[in-house]
Amino acid sequence: MELIGSIVTLTGSIVLLLGALGIVRMPDVYNRMQAGTKATTLGTILFLIGISLGHAECGCFGKIAILIVFVLATNPVSSNALARAAHSAGIKLTERSVKDDLKSDNEKGEAI
Amino acid sequence: MKKTKSAFIGVVILFAVWVMLTDFSPQEMIFGGATALLIVFLFHSRLSVLGDVKLNPRSLVYMVMYLFVFMWELLKSNIDVALRVISPRLPINPGIVKVKTRLKSPLGRAFLANSITLTPGTLTVEMKDEYFYIHWIDVTSENIEGATESIVSNFEKYLEIIFG
8 A cells, every 4th residue: 555655646746747747848928827727736646646645554545645635726727816917927839839719809998 | 514515525635645744543543533524613614625525436447447547547658658758759740739728717717737747748837727738748739629629638527526
């Protein structure tokens, strides 16, 4: 059981490592946020599951479940708030971007 | 009716959290139940947003299915982003697209926006009425209909039944 827990925890840390690599490699704020949000969510969840499996004697599955729900509910909200703030502060998308509907709608006076 | 339902859901959620935090002794259960009832009684005017959830057998089944679909998408999205990150050319084709949702309830829309953020290559930037502005890491379709089809529809069919 402890072995399975360790493997799951290790997988979680690999996911987090890839997320960190993504933050370094991506060209602009929005793409970095993409890599950051998804990797931290799954990485944290795997980490927590691994810990609850490896220390099964503490009987903390319920607490871990609450933590997972909390991470799932709050992580996307925070990245959404960051992306929204970045866009309204006028941070540009990378030159490789194809289109920006939000900006063109703002210029037409349709969006906020 | 809607108020009773939102109060009921509030009590169930609070009680479930309490049970998960403590052990299963009767003392703890009674105290937790009483506290949950008291909190819902004091704050019932703020809980009306929970009344959007539909409580019938079909929506409960869809809730469980939605959980699995969501987990699968989260896994897929991580693999997708990880592959993009480690490939030397960095194959991205990003842009912000506009999509339209059929969901009416605010709670349903919040769930949809969160789910979109955690699925392959998409990140909700802004919400305005029924339109979402989504940063897409690999834009494959530039018009509203095509983007809606490939980003939103998969979740919408579950959330529509859960939240209406």
